[in-house]
Each structure stands twice: as C-alpha cells, then as structure tokens.
Amino acid sequence: MTVLDPTIAQRLKRTTDGLVPAVVQQHDTGEVLMLGWMDDEALARTLTTGRATYWSRSRQEYWVKGESSGHRQWVKEVRLDCDGDTLLVKVDQEGAACHTGDRTCFDAALLGPVEASA
Structure with missing residues (x-):
C-alpha cells in the first residue's frame, strides 16, 4: 500500500x-483524453510511479493505464482544482486513450450544435 501525503489527502473532497x-x-x-477515477491509493501510486493508476468501478480493482494494452500514460503533472473535488492529470499518452481504440474517449458523435440564448 502506498500512502498519500497527508497534506494532499486533507484537501481532497x-x-x-x-x-x-x-x-x-x-x-x-x-x-482531453478521458475521465478516470482515483482514490487515495491510486493517486499516491500515480504520484510515486509516474504512471497513471486508476480505480476501476466496474472491476473493483486498481489498473495502471496501458498495463495490458500498451497504451501507457506517462504522468507529467497532477493538479487539484480549487474545490478539491477534481483532479487534472496531464500525461504523455502512448497510443489510444479509449478502450474502443480511439485516441480520446471524446471522439464520439457530436451531440448537436449549442444554441446561445439571448
């Protein structure tokens, strides 16, 4: 088990x-490549190894991005937003970020034009 720095852990919501x-x-x-989920352990592993580590909500286990696919994420920096409830993980992505094989998980069809209201 990797321990998250207490000053960081205290700021997380x-x-x-x-x-x-x-x-x-x-x-x-x-x-923007994808959205993942981290708990304290996943964040601590990410910060200490330089490899993006997430918690899989469906499999209920940790996974290191690219461990099986080869599409690794090399972490360049991690930031916490002003509210402490979202992380921004900046990476150097090798290959596809999405499990579908697309470069980004946000390559799906555009939902439609946004109409501005007056």
Whole structure:
C-alpha cells in the first residue's frame, strides 16, 4: 500500500465511494483524453510511479493505464482544482486513450450544435 501525503489527502473532497474524478489531458496539446477515477491509493501510486493508476468501478480493482494494452500514460503533472473535488492529470499518452481504440474517449458523435440564448 502506498500512502498519500497527508497534506494532499486533507484537501481532497471525495464521493461517498471515496473517489475523485480525474480528467486526463495530453500535456502538450491540451487534448482531453478521458475521465478516470482515483482514490487515495491510486493517486499516491500515480504520484510515486509516474504512471497513471486508476480505480476501476466496474472491476473493483486498481489498473495502471496501458498495463495490458500498451497504451501507457506517462504522468507529467497532477493538479487539484480549487474545490478539491477534481483532479487534472496531464500525461504523455502512448497510443489510444479509449478502450474502443480511439485516441480520446471524446471522439464520439457530436451531440448537436449549442444554441446561445439571448
């Protein structure tokens, strides 16, 4: 078990499941790649290994991005938002970030134009 720095742990606002959403972004282009979930252990592993580690809500286990697919995420920086309830993980993505094989999980069809209201 990897222990998260207490000063960081104190700032986190977690869901009732003990998780914090982690928005993952390509460090040099700003491209949003995916959304993952981290608990204290996953965040501590990410910060100490430099490899993005998440908590799988469906499998109920930790997973290191790219461990089986080879599509690794090399962590460049991690930031906590002003409310302490969301992480921004900037990575150097190798290959696809999405389990579908797409570069980003946000490549799906556009939902439609946004109409501004007056």
